[in-house]
Amino acid sequence: MPRFSFQQQVLTGFIITLLFIFSGALTAYNRIRELQNDSRAVDRSQEVLKFTNQVLINIVQAESSVRGLTATGDSYYLDAYNENLSKINPSVDRLRLLVEDNPAQINLVDSLKLQVSQKLYVMSRILWSINSKDYDKAKADLLSDRTIVHIQGLIEAIKFEETVDLAAKRKASEKNVTETLIVFVIGSAIIISLFLLMFQYIRASFKKRKQVEDNLLETNQQLKNISEENKSQNWLLKGSTVIDEAMRGKRDLGELCDAIIKSVCLYTNASIGAIYTLNERNNLQLMSGYAFDSDHYNIEIATEDGLVGRVATGKEQFILHNVPSGYLTIKSALGESTPRTMLIQPVLFEGELKGVMEIGFFDMPETTVIFIERVSHNIAVAINSVQARSQFQTLLENAGMFAEEAI
Structure with missing residues (x-):
């Protein structure tokens, strides 16, 4: 080897x-x-x-x-x-x-x-x-x-x-x-x-x-969060524009309230809604409603009565969950039903009560609460402007009558 x-x-x-x-x-x-x-x-x-x-x-x-x-x-x-x-x-x-x-x-x-x-x-x-x-x-x-x-x-x-x-x-x-x-x-x-x-x-x-x-x-989650936030902000901004457009040019208080409650309910997918304003007796008078019987349009509420009166007095938003049956009935061609959640929003102009909105939902996202609170300021400005214009017109008419009497 x-x-x-x-x-x-x-x-x-x-x-x-x-x-x-x-x-x-x-x-x-x-x-x-x-x-x-x-x-x-x-x-x-x-x-x-x-x-x-x-x-x-x-x-x-x-x-x-x-x-x-x-x-x-x-x-x-x-x-x-x-x-x-x-x-x-x-x-x-x-x-x-x-x-x-x-x-x-x-x-x-x-x-x-x-x-x-x-x-x-x-x-x-x-x-x-x-x-x-x-x-x-x-x-x-x-x-x-x-x-x-x-x-x-x-x-x-x-x-x-x-x-x-x-x-x-x-x-x-x-x-x-x-x-x-x-x-x-x-x-x-x-x-x-x-x-x-x-x-x-x-x-x-x-x-x-x-x-x-x-x-x-992590980046995907951040992008998702940013996208959701942008979506919410865009929805809020667009909604403000929609409500402003609906109110533009309205000189009569009833016509203005009709436009307000209809546009707010449609944009937020609300099932029912109502808007009250203060009358000469300092009570809340139902001015317009959405999706309920027109017979209710004669409702007048004292500012101390019920949930609407309490919100008017406290001047703070109130949300009622699990709404009792019959609290506020939705009228439609298919019958009647009651919303699950009611949002009652005071309408304030520089801290002064101008009215109250009462809106019902079957499903109410958090962004809807923010939206209604935000647009309530613009609504208050519009109501105040119409009321001020009406008061000014009344003063002009009275002044004209006094002038005619003096002549």
């Missing part, structure tokens, strides 16, 4: 060591590539979830705009509809591109695209009816359309499929990590330094990835 020289043994050991290092490096390289592929797959799945949500959000907002246009005829809703409409098909096409390697998802996305096309056709048909002034047909089409239900079902199916796939990819990624660690652990002492280096690299990669995910989640 031939004996190797020292140089041959060193060379053989060096060659074996190089082969082992190369094999370990090749194995490590392949594992890292798999981890990178898993990471890209996870990112793709997250992007799929993002675009499915975007499709649903744009469709819901477009439909809401159509509903708003049908209900009010305000062109503002048409602008919002067009804005969302321009985003729907690109999002669906992007979603189709992301799932092109998944046959099951392709079928779902293709079905989603058909339903989206159907939904867009229905909305365009409703808009055509609105343009033709056929509001009854537009409302009927809007109520009968169930396409959004199918779209939501398909989107939930896509998200479920992607979530299952994402969980499997993460499990495979964790398995790859475990196998990679095993490969490094069973390595020889010769490549310990390399093993430690790669191990540190993998740890650093996962730490960075986790940090990126945490930052992304």
Whole structure:
């Protein structure tokens, strides 16, 4: 048996060591590539979830705009509809591109695209009816359309499929990590330094990835909070404009109160409402109402009586939850009902009581409370202006009568 020289043994050991290092490096390289592929797959799945949500959000907002246009005829809703409409098909096409390697998802996305096309056709048909002034047909089409239900079902199916796939990819990624660690652990002492280096690299990669995910989640939450806050602020600002427009040009107190209570109830989706102003006896006189019997228009309340009187005296907003049956009855073609919540808002001008609004809701968000409190100041200014104009006109008429008598 031939004996190797020292140089041959060193060379053989060096060659074996190089082969082992190369094999370990090749194995490590392949594992890292798999981890990178898993990471890209996870990112793709997250992007799929993002675009499915975007499709649903744009469709819901477009439909809401159509509903708003049908209900009010305000062109503002048409602008919002067009804005969302321009985003729907690109999002669906992007979603189709992301799932092109998944046959099951392709079928779902293709079905989603058909339903989206159907939904867009229905909305365009409703808009055509609105343009033709056929509001009854537009409302009927809007109520009968169930396409959004199918779209939501398909989107939930896509998200479920992607979530299952994402969980499997993460499990495979964790398995790859475990196998990679095993490969490094069973390595020889010769490549310990390399093993430690790669191990540190993998740890650093996962730490960075986790940090990126945490930052992304935090950023998404911040964006969501900002979006909700902006949405609320825009709703409040728009509402103030709507109420101001409704009050503009009204010179008669009754006409002004009609416009106020109608616009406030419509904008806040209130089910019933009433507005009282102080009369010459310093009592609260019901000036106008929304969604209840006109016989109630003769109501006169002393400022110490009932909840409305207490609010007038205390000059502070009051909210009554779990409204007793029959407290204030909503009249409609379908029958009578009682709101769940009543909001009673004093209308103050420079601290002086000008009136009280009593508004009922089946569901009252917190932003509605803020909105009514905010617009009550503008309403007080409008009522004060009309009353002051009326008093001034009365003075002028009296002065004219005195002048005629003097002549």
